[in-house]
Amino acid sequence: MRPAIRSTFDIVAWLEERSGRTGAVLKPPFLMKMLYLSQALYASEHNGAKLMPATFLATDAGPIEPDLFLALEQGIAVDNAVAPADHVETVLLAVWEAYGEADQEHLETALKSDTAIKAAKKRGRNSEILLDEMAEAYPGGTSAFKGQSRVSQFPDGSPFSVKHSNLDAVPADNQEVRFTADGRSVTRWMPKKRIRSKDIRSKEIH
Numbered sequence: 662m663r664p665a666i667r668s669t670f671d672i673v674a675w676l677e678e679r680s681g682r683t684g685a686v687l688k689p690p691f692l693m694k695m696l697y698l699s700q701a702l703y704a705s706e707h708n709g710a711k712l713m714p715a716t717f718l719a720t721d722a723g724p725i726e727p728d729l730f731l732a733l734e735q736g737i738a739v740d741n742a743v744a745p746a747d748h749v750e751t752v753l754l755a756v757w758e759a760y761g762e763a764d765q766e767h768l769e770t771a772l773k774s775d776t777a778i779k780a781a782k783k784r785g786r787n788s789e790i791l792l793d794e795m796a797e798a799y800p801g802g803t804s805a806f807k808g809q810s811r812v813s814q815f816p817d818g819s820p821f822s823v824k825h826s827n828l829d830a831v832p833a834d835n836q837e838v839r840f841t842a843d844g845r846s847v848t849r850w851m852p853k854k855r856i857r858s859k860d861i862r863s864k865e866i867h
Contacts, residue, residue: 664711665703665749669729672696672713672753674742679757689733690722694768695756697724701777701795703752706802709793712749717790719781723772724790755803 666672676695680687687695696715703712717724745753760768772778777794799806 662710664714665707666713666745667743668739669696669713669715669726670732670739671743671745672699673729673733674739675745675750675753676757676761679753679761683762685762689730691765691768692733693717693725693730694723694772695760696726696729697772697790697795698756698760699753700792701775702756702799702803702806703749704792704796705799706752707748709796711792712752717795718787719778719790720787723769724778752803755806759806 673692673696676692677687696713697717700712700715700717704710715726715729717726760771775798777790777798780794781788781790
């Protein structure tokens, strides 16, 4: 099965063009992690196929494609990079939207739970991270991956932030919390003081 794009440099060019819009500079270690996630997610989305002709190793510094890493350190780049096809760009956008503007530490934390990297490390230092294990580490493809990032959706498609509770504040003990059919929380408000009809009449007299 052939890769979806001719070279890792084409993916690097796409990422650098995207980062240039925000003024960010993608250093080689950060690029390696972004490329790894793109390869893994594409494999999950496309039945174990490769996004690019790359082999990643599990190192103490994270997943690294050794040939590309050395080339990037030497400042090697390509002119007239090949633009990714739509199905490739879908994967790249999912990775970029989740981590493209994050810092190195945030991305490293996300990869600590990657089962493919863990499996490779058990086989020994600098072992190859197998493509089928990369695909298994991200089941569900891009849809599931987007659900793991900062923003998700209600069943009706409206967004909500998974970083915070759906409630603006913790309700008091005498308030009742219910959930609608689409998963939204509804807090039933209860007044602190019960208003009686005779109190109202008394105010009207005075």
